Amino acid sequence: MTYYLDFEKPIQELEIKIEELKKLSDGSDIDLTQEIKRLNKKLKELKTEVFSNLTPWQKTQIARHPERPYTLDYIPIIFEDFIELHGDRRFGDDPAVIAGIGKIDGDPYALVGHQKGRTIKERIYRNFGQAHPEGYRKALRVMKLAEKFSIPVITMIDTPGAFPGIGAEERGQAEAIANNLMEMSLLKIPLIGFVIGEGGSGGALALSVCDKIFMLEHAIYSVISPEGCAAILWKKNSDVGVEDYMRAAEELKLTAQDLKKFGIIDDIISEPLGGAHREPQEVGKRIKAKIVSVATELIKIPPDELIKKRYEKFRKIGNFWGSSNRRK
Template identity: 55%
Template sequence: MRDYLEFEKPIREIEEKIEKLAATNSGKSSTQEEIRKLRGKLAQAEHELYSTLSPWQRTQLARHPQRPSTLDYINELCRGFLEFHGDRSFGDDRAIVGGFARFNDRTVMIIGHQKGKTLKERMQRNFGMPNPEGYRKALRLMKMAEKFGRPIITFIDTPGAYPGIGAEERGQAEAIAHNLIVMSRLTVPIISVVIGEGGSGGALALGVSDRVMMLEHSVYSVISPEGCAAILWDNPAKVPDAALSLKITAQDLLELGVIDEIIPEPLGGAHRDPKAITDRVAKALTNQLFQLTDLSTDQLLTQRDQKYRKMGAVNGLVALT
């Protein structure tokens, strides 16, 4: 069963008409002709809709419940995935998964947010919102990758770090900040892919990378559109305006120099054709790994440093020197 978003209602109506006619299986030429016309109408409607999506509509696609998750990509892209658990301090956070795996006959460390599919799994994984122990687990695995000289791949898909009292008591902000510092100086290549939501510091804690890529309909922002609308206007009706102002889409962030590459999605979003998006992600990761593994450690660190310093440039001047 396909879940339709509110703005996809015109697509749903046409597809339901096609399914109803196909179910009759009358074999009449008039029925087949009607189906053919409807499919042509559907193709046109899809092209018009998905080529003019607003930032808020892209945000809804990024949150689609059927969108491929970190574990989906790991299962399709890799073999021999060996998951590690725990931060060796407090416990294991199931909102973040990670471990060694074989990608293109190369051992890599893969770490990512995991929201879950069913309601029960989403609750177990805290809807992809990590606690401090999740970020400390990720950091432990990154240091392990550095120790063995293995590249790191991160998949980003979270509304943000969990803001609960317990998380704050256990040092949520410190855990995120520590990840940012350590990732900036790791001596192995790091590649991040925003596959859904990239929310605030909860996303950035896995995103200080040599290459940051985004799926076409993913989003990456310091705050959610809902949070921004609540703070600035105290008005839920302003959510679409907030999404537009925040510049959260892959297209906006590529233009601003925050990300390095956009991975095109199948028409209608990644969930419409998981095999196609997996193949595209695999190709993009392969290309980026090939470029980064040719660099010396000094070149890698220098380029990473320059990459993030350029993000502070205003009128040609670097704000942070």
């Protein structure tokens, strides 16, 4: 059964009506072909209108959609012979991060990515995609292994943020993230990142120091969630509400379209009408095609030049206005 977001209610009503007409026409003498065809055309037009005018808050809801494909959903579509690797060799294994080696069209690649979990039991097991320090250390261990054998690394980012619990802090959460940022910036292999859902805070950044970073059309990528931003900026005597979240999402400029304009990401991968959860196979094929085309170019670049280009890429992000060049 398809899960519909609030702004998709008109689409839901029309799809239910079409299904009812199909059931009515099956095994009966009533020919409803033309009416079904007319409603399908109307449905497509409605979807186009709705998904062409999404607000940042609505895109946030799609990025968090419970049926949205996760890293484990994309692996069988993109990779052959994928072998998952576990543990950070220091503390333990973190199910919130998937890491391993596989092949794409016969060529070896390493993969690290967040995994939120589908069912309630799995979400608890995966900690809702919020990684502990051992998750980021596991990711770095696999990236270092990939460097040893000159294998490109693919990262898939989909997390509300790194886990802020006491245990995680005691085991060095901040250090683990900071170490990933430093080590990834110096890896002598191609790094290709994909924000497939929710890219939140340092938890996302720890897998995002890549030569090329891409976002799915309805993914989000920001320093903080809209809810967290609203609570910090506008919470007074009463709790913040949906209107505050909408305002925060707008101000954060967290959509793929905004981030492409700012030069934070390199490109946007389009999603099927209605979102990636409508046609995960198609989205997986689009990600795979992007991996192959980009990796083919990055592999040709000598390691030292690759690191230099990566450094320059991140140095160009953002603007600074000094005392002699202050924004008017």
